[in-house]
Amino acid sequence: xxxxxxxxxxxxxxVLINNLVFTKFLxxxxxxxxxxxxxxxxxxxxxxxFVMTLSGTLTWMIDHWLLIPLGLEVARxxxxxxVIAAAVQLVEMYVKRFFPSLYESFGIFLPLIxxxxxxxxxxxxxxxxxxxxxxEAVVLxxxxxxxFTIAICIMAGIRENLRxxxxxxxxxxxxITLITAGLLALAFMGFAGMI
Amino acid sequence: xxxxxxxxxxxxxxxxxxxxxxxxxTAFAVLLLIANEKLKVPVDPRVEEVYAALPHLDxxxxxxxxxxxxxxxxxxxxxxxxGCAPGGPEAANAIAAILNLxxxxxxxxxxxxxxxxxxxxxRTYYGQYQGxxxxxxxxxxxxxxxxxxxxxxxxDCMRACKFSAMRIENGLATIDYTKCTGCTACVKxxxxxxxxxxxxxxxxxxxxxxxxxxxxxSTRAFCQVGCIGCGLCVKQSDAFAVEDNLARVDYAKYEPxxxxxxxxxxxxxxxxxxxxxxxxxxxxxxxxxxxxxxA
Numbered sequence: 001x002x003x004x005x006x007x008x009x010x011x012x013x014x015v016l017i018n019n020l021v022f023t024k025f026l027x028x029x030x031x032x033x034x035x036x037x038x039x040x041x042x043x044x045x046x047x048x049x050f051v052m053t054l055s056g057t058l059t060w061m062i063d064h065w066l067l068i069p070l071g072l073e074v075a076r077x078x079x080x081x082x083v084i085a086a087a088v089q090l091v092e093m094y095v096k097r098f099f100p101s102l103y104e105s106f107g108i109f110l111p112l113i114x115x116x117x118x119x120x121x122x123x124x125x126x127x128x129x130x131x132x133x134x135x136e137a138v139v140l141x142x143x144x145x146x147x148f149t150i151a152i153c154i155m156a157g158i159r160e161n162l163r164x165x166x167x168x169x170x171x172x173x174x175x176i177t178l179i180t181a182g183l184l185a186l187a188f189m190g191f192a193g194m195i
Numbered sequence: 196x197x198x199x200x201x202x203x204x205x206x207x208x209x210x211x212x213x214x215x216x217x218x219x220x221t222a223f224a225v226l227l228l229i230a231n232e233k234l235k236v237p238v239d240p241r242v243e244e245v246y247a248a249l250p251h252l253d254x255x256x257x258x259x260x261x262x263x264x265x266x267x268x269x270x271x272x273x274x275x276x277x278g279c280a281p282g283g284p285e286a287a288n289a290i291a292a293i294l295n296l297x298x299x300x301x302x303x304x305x306x307x308x309x310x311x312x313x314x315x316x317x318r319t320y321y322g323q324y325q326g327x328x329x330x331x332x333x334x335x336x337x338x339x340x341x342x343x344x345x346x347x348x349x350x351d352c353m354r355a356c357k358f359s360a361m362r363i364e365n366g367l368a369t370i371d372y373t374k375c376t377g378c379t380a381c382v383k384x385x386x387x388x389x390x391x392x393x394x395x396x397x398x399x400x401x402x403x404x405x406x407x408x409x410x411x412x413s414t415r416a417f418c419q420v421g422c423i424g425c426g427l428c429v430k431q432s433d434a435f436a437v438e439d440n441l442a443r444v445d446y447a448k449y450e451p452x453x454x455x456x457x458x459x460x461x462x463x464x465x466x467x468x469x470x471x472x473x474x475x476x477x478x479x480x481x482x483x484x485x486x487x488x489x490a
Contacts, residue, residue, distance in 0.1 A: 066215060072208065082216070082220060086226065090226075090227065090230050100236075
């Protein structure tokens with residue numbers, strides 16, 4: 001029961017309270033770039049969630065079972081980036097095979113998940129937070145992806161409605177998006193201290 | 196001694212780290228290799244070839260969002276061959292060669308012509324339109340200008356043109372044929388269906404630049420340069436025909452000839468004009484005949 005409770009709090013924490021986008025400001029590039037339409041944003045969120053879960057779990061395993069016993073913590077960054085790159089390649093092949101239209105609408109942003117700092121950030125946060133068990137690593141990495149999906153979908157929903165709004169000329173495009181992102185981040189501050 | 200020992204220990208770690216990275220790299224490489232084989236997407240090599248034969252303008256004239264979309268579609272459905280207006284017969288022939296097809300009909304490239312030659316001073320207005328500055332909105336207003344057929348001059352075609360080949364010159368849409376690719380975007384944009392496609396067999400083509408179906412008297416009343424359907428051109432040359440008070444050039448019969456030149460010169464309103472990249476300026480209309488006594 002204790003484990004389940006801990007996993008649940010960890011999950012809620014990483015989705016809402018320590019949301020990678022809103023509190024750590026990681027993964028802003030796809031967050032701004034692919035949040036034009038909800039369906040695309042959701043697809044991007046799912047792809048990132050998949051890569052995050054896969055690479056978070058794999059990096060935790062490599063870190064705990066290989067690097068720490070051998071005292072090779074310095075090699076963390078290199079190993080983690082390699083895992084992420086391989087996972088993204090895998091996702092790219094999968095999406096190209098089974099969702100060709102999604103693949104075309106992603107364009108350059110799909111390979112760019114490789115350099116999505118939210119993913120490397122999460123892998124490193126798992127180390128910083130001192131995650132002790134594999135199941136916890138899986139849940140937290142999955143939660144990080146869900147948090148990203150929620151963030152990008154909220155943003156896409158707002159931006160779809162923003163299109164019908166009379167935005168001052170100087171603020172059209174990127175500026176109003178960044179202001180929206182800032183206000184959203186402020187709103188998510190309300191979750192701080194919930195757990 | 197101390198230094199040597201630390202160097203050796205660092206080297207020992209480096210070798211270990213290198214080995215581990217090598218092992219991890221190999222493992223992932225094998226994984227990706229298997230995935231690549233299992234998830235391979237068969238790509239038709241003809242798509243690339245057809246795409247290379249297209250003009251890469253992504254103008255959308257074919258009805259597909261871009262050239263790559265059309266390339267895929269034309270391979271699946273060869274009936275779409277020739278759908279690329281900017282590419283014209285060259286692109287169609289190239290695609291036909293790739294797909295091992297024969298182009299059935301080949302003609303001169305089609306270019307749009309604005310079937311109106313009246314600039315603002317030559318038209319009649321009953322009032323002043325101050326609504327949304329777009330043709331489609333202005334066209335919804337009855338009597339926005341006296342001529343129900345002529346160019347409105349609010350530039351819907353100009354905004355539709357991706358190649359900045361259209362401009363509004365004193366209230367008349369004018370085409371720059373050096374830039375025009377024949378993508379037909381303007382033809383679709385015009386709410387009055389005023390822009391027609393003409394086969395440009397020669398550099399400059401003769402057209403009757405009017406669309407008015409009103410009878411001669413009415414057309415005269417509101418436009419100095421409209422076609423009045425008098426039939427003088429028909430008497431000069433076979434290539435002309437008058438139907439519904441409007442003369443038209445039959446391009447199947449049209450050749451630059453002396454007869455056509457006479458028709459051009461005899462036209463009382465000067466509505467027969469040349470259109471093309473090096474076309475001469477339209478003729479001035481002849482003086483209006485003295486008004487006859489009203490009944």
